[in-house]
Amino acid sequence: MRGVRVRILLTGVNGQVGWELQRTLAPLGEVIAVDRSRLDLADTAGIRRAVDAIAPDLIVNPAAYTVVDQAESEPDLAHAINAAAPGELAQAAAARGIPLVHFSTDYVFDGRKSAAYTEADAPNPLGVYGATKLAGEQAVARAGAPHLILRASWVYGLRGRNFLLTMQRLLRERDSLAVVDDQFGAPTWSRLIAEATALVIVRWLDRPDQIATSGIYHLSCGGRTSWRGFTAAIRAHLAATDAKLACLTAIPTAGYPTPAARPANSQLDGDKLAATFGVRLPDWETALALCLDQDFPQSIK
């Protein structure tokens, strides 16, 4: 693949990660970005036909059903998009002899481990979203195409639907805000995921051992915090410009009941990605500062 411009089929281009991937994959080749109107992943039967019509050299699939609570009442749709569709994409890739890069989530874990999860830890999802994402991982692995499954966590950015934008709005609107303080993980900026993914793809496609290096890799920011801790950091950044912000209180999970259960700890260990591809994302606090375009803490003034 060295030096060759590849045709890349990219799904989910209006999503957080897909939007950023459109830009970070552009230097690698021709990006054929498809949205739901061109490739509806709920239509499992149409996927193979669409892939064959596009005839890509590589498939990158950040599209997913990501509404965690709603998934509890739409398990069939979530399964179609998160499990059946990646399986079809991977089978199409295997049939064409091309590689697939797929994304998954920290919510495949049950959160009972106190340390960071490695790729060797057994998944045990607590809800429909996590279960369908795990089924997607398994379907991709089974298909036999060279593949990377990149597990991210707590994805945010300045675009789309995410916790950062929700909290910025609520902190401005409300007098007080109660946020759970007993679920831990690492917030991860969508742009860094997309930049790291492009770098990993270049290094992976350059290797002779794409099948041997196929598998699951954890790709999320370093460190960990709670949802309240993440909100406190968002609040601290906002305080530079906004005089009046909601007071923050810590609550237990039981104080914010949701249809889907979430892991108490889903910090991901990034050592395997660093050892294999030389890529590691910065700590979540550094990433948040980069995203919000604040002064970088260590920068020389």
Ligand SMILES: NC(=O)C1=CN([C@@H]2O[C@H](COP(=O)(O)OP(=O)(O)OC[C@H]3O[C@@H](n4cnc5c(N)ncnc54)[C@H](OP(=O)(O)O)[C@@H]3O)[C@@H](O)[C@H]2O)C=CC1
């Ligand atoms: N968001 C998060 O916190 C985390 C996400 N991940 C994983 O990372 C990946 C990227 O997530 P993220 O970018 O945040 O997701 P988003 O929810 O921001 O975007 C998902 C995209 O998938 C598309 N999509 C949904 N249903 C269909 C369908 N039937 N056919 C075609 N496209 C569809 C959406 O299209 P449309 O715009 O039309 O709705 C949207 O563009 C996913 O695999 C996700 O599971 C992992 C950890 C955390």
Ligand SMILES: Cc1cn([C@H]2C[C@H](O)[C@@H](COP(=O)(O)OP(=O)(O)O[C@H]3O[C@@H](C)C(=O)[C@@H](O)[C@H]3O)O2)c(=O)[nH]c1=O
């Ligand atoms: C809005 C709000 C949420 N919370 C809690 C609810 C929940 O336990 C936690 C996180 O809320 P959210 O529902 O926004 O986050 P959630 O949808 O669970 O986010 C997850 O999305 C999927 C797609 C992933 O893959 C995960 O990595 C993760 O990012 O914060 C509060 O405590 N107070 C609040 O005001």
Ligand SMILES: [Mg+2]
């Ligand atoms: Mg959500």
